[in-house]
Amino acid sequence: MHLISVLFVPKAALFMVGGVFSLFLAAVLIYCKQNIKHKQEKDSILRNIQLAPELRNYYGDVDEYLKNQHQFRQLFFWEEITINSLRPLYIMAFVNLFSSNTIIAVFFAFAITILSFAHELILADKYRNYWLYRVIIFSGWVFFYLTLLPIS
Amino acid sequence: MMLEITGNEKFFEAGDLNPQKASAKLDGLITLEKSGPIDLSFKNKSIYTFPNRLALIEIAKHIRGNPLRSWGTLFAELGYQNIDISLFGKITLQSENIVKSLLLVYIWLDLCILSPSSIDIKSMIYDEFAVDSSNSPGPVNDIYFLPLDMQSSKQIIDKLFLLNLLCHLSLSLDSGKLESYFIPLAKPGVRIDLFQEKGELNGGITYKFWRSALRKRDLKMRGSFE
Numbered sequence: 007m008h009l010i011s012v013l014f015v016p017k018a019a020l021f022m023v024g025g026v027f028s029l030f031l032a033a034v035l036i037y038c039k040q041n042i043k044h045k046q047e048k049d050s051i052l053r054n055i056q057l058a059p060e061l062r063n064y065y066g067d068v069d070e071y072l073k074n075q076h077q078f079r080q081l082f083f084w085e086e087i088t089i090n091s092l093r094p095l096y097i098m099a100f101v102n103l104f105s106s107n108t109i110i111a112v113f114f115a116f117a118i119t120i121l122s123f124a125h126e127l128i129l130a131d132k133y134r135n136y137w138l139y140r141v142i143i144f145s146g147w148v149f150f151y152l153t154l155l156p157i158s
Numbered sequence: 159m160m161l162e163i164t165g166n167e168k169f170f171e172a173g174d175l176n177p178q179k180a181s182a183k184l185d186g187l188i189t190l191e192k193s194g195p196i197d198l199s200f201k202n203k204s205i206y207t208f209p210n211r212l213a214l215i216e217i218a219k220h221i222r223g224n225p226l227r228s229w230g231t232l233f234a235e236l237g238y239q240n241i242d243i244s245l246f247g248k249i250t251l252q253s254e255n256i257v258k259s260l261l262l263v264y265i266w267l268d269l270c271i272l273s274p275s276s277i278d279i280k281s282m283i284y285d286e287f288a289v290d291s292s293n294s295p296g297p298v299n300d301i302y303f304l305p306l307d308m309q310s311s312k313q314i315i316d317k318l319f320l321l322n323l324l325c326h327l328s329l330s331l332d333s334g335k336l337e338s339y340f341i342p343l344a345k346p347g348v349r350i351d352l353f354q355e356k357g358e359l360n361g362g363i364t365y366k367f368w369r370s371a372l373r374k375r376d377l378k379m380r381g382s383f384e
Contacts, residue, residue, distance in 0.1 A: 063346070064344060065347060066346030066348055066349075067349045068347055069347065070347030070348055070349060071345070071347030072347070073347070074345040074347060076375075076376055
């Protein structure tokens with residue numbers, strides 16, 4: 007009973023809900039933008055095929071053709087979540103640094119800074135589809151939540 | 159030295175996605191001697207004999223990023239009026255894939271061919287890519303050589319070759335013959351059911367292989383441009 011009451015500390019829960027919501031909002035917006043781009047490209051190809059039917063040989067099945075293209079192969083919602091998921095965590099970790107200022111919060115803010123830089127520069131595109139990398143990011147969110155709780 | 163690129167000529171005839179029609183092979187060939195003339199052939203007919211490799215590279219660089227149908231004008235502008243463009247026949251996806259890939263691959267491998275001891279040629283024809291850059295905004299096509307370990311599954315490779323999703327590269331050097339498969343410039347969209355064999359679901363192993371090849375290409379390209 008005591009543990010449950012600790013886990014539902016209002017400040018920590020609100021912090022997490024806000025972070026997760028901003029993460030989902032960013033991913034949803036990017037995903038919608040990509041889908042609009044995908045639809046526009048598909049309409050444009052279908053229009054071209056209508057004007058010049060021989061282009062059907064070039065494109066084949068339009069949906070599969072678009073899946074073969076580099077710029078339209080990024081339409082995976084969970085990949086978008088992974089690639090953006092460190093951004094709200096990065097901001098929240100620093101905000102938390104000023105409000106709680108515990109050793110563990112300082113350590114976490116430092117660790118998340120290093121990971122965020124590596125993520126933005128190298129790792130995000132390369133590993134976003136690997137489950138282990140997703141687990142690391144997910145662990146970051148869980149660990150952040152723990153730093154907000156009174157027991158830390 | 160001989161550089162040969164082969165693709166499947168048929169398959170998307172009149173927009174009909176029927177694999178039963180896939181049979182004929184389409185060849186493009188570059189033959190050269192060191193510091194001698196270079197012969198460019200297509201469909202077993204010589205298109206042009208260039209005096210040296212620099213002439214071939216010059217024309218290949220001009221052609222890069224331009225569709226095959228505009229080559230007549232380009233050749234004329236560069237003073238190659240005597241190239242018989244009609245040899246290309248009807249400009250199809252496959253002929254564009256073969257001839258353009260031939261020139262792109264030649265530019266890509268030129269230094270290796272000139273000096274095989276300085277660069278390991280195997281590192282250039284497996285898990286590598288070449289871009290058909292046009293120096294103008296818009297989507298850019300590329301060719302991607304499959305990693306060596308992916309080329310061992312002959313059955314899948316043959317199937318993708320039939321579907322026009324892979325082309326074959328053969329390179330004969332003094333030191334021996336090298337072969338590789340690559341994803342061509344133009345990749346037609348192939349319906350998922352055409353990938354699957356009897357008894358397979360969701361496109362089967364070949365479709366998964368194709369997706370993983372595209373994934374490897376994406377990762378390789380992202381890694382190279384970062």
